[in-house]
Amino acid sequence: MTLLERDKHAPAAWRGNLPVTSRYTYGIAGEKFFRALKDEGRIMGMVCPNCGLTYVPAAAFCERCLSELTEWVDVGLVGELHTFTILFVDYEGNPLDEPELVGFIKFGDGGIVHKLDADPDLLEIGMKMEAALKPKSKRTGSILDIEHFRPVK
Numbered sequence: 001m002t003l004l005e006r007d008k009h010a011p012a013a014w015r016g017n018l019p020v021t022s023r024y025t026y027g028i029a030g031e032k033f034f035r036a037l038k039d040e041g042r043i044m045g046m047v048c049p050n051c052g053l054t055y056v057p058a059a060a061f062c063e064r065c066l067s068e069l070t071e072w073v074d075v076g077l078v079g080e081l082h083t084f085t086i087l088f089v090d091y092e093g094n095p096l097d098e099p100e101l102v103g104f105i106k107f108g109d110g111g112i113v114h115k116l117d118a119d120p121d122l123l124e125i126g127m128k129m130e131a132a133l134k135p136k137s138k139r140t141g142s143i144l145d146i147e148h149f150r151p152v153k
């Protein structure tokens, strides 16, 4: 059947449900990153032995030189505000009751996008921001174990 012949047929559709299940895993590096955050309240990165880049969050391989990353480094809870924005709508475009402040906090050569607890008028690019962690008993091993970042006093 040629393409021209195929176009003469109406498209077919089947209605119903497909039972699809999936499980997302963090991967080897992500597993250790989130366990350290949950169990120890630490933000961990990995250093490339070849080019020296520090990956935060942790990664298994260097994106620049493809070296395997095996050297862990505790980067602390204080990063640097790289950029920020104010959100007025949610991910579906619905207006938020209160605007939300979100920023990219730089750690090493990477960083974390997260909520900010701050007065936007007082934020400055490059200022030090610290992670406010949930109490250990409430951490689940997700990025939301960090409640937000706030300016270092």
Ligand SMILES: [Zn+2]
Binding pocket: 048, 049, 050, 051, 052, 053, 062, 063, 064, 065, 066, 067
């Ligand atoms: Zn590298």
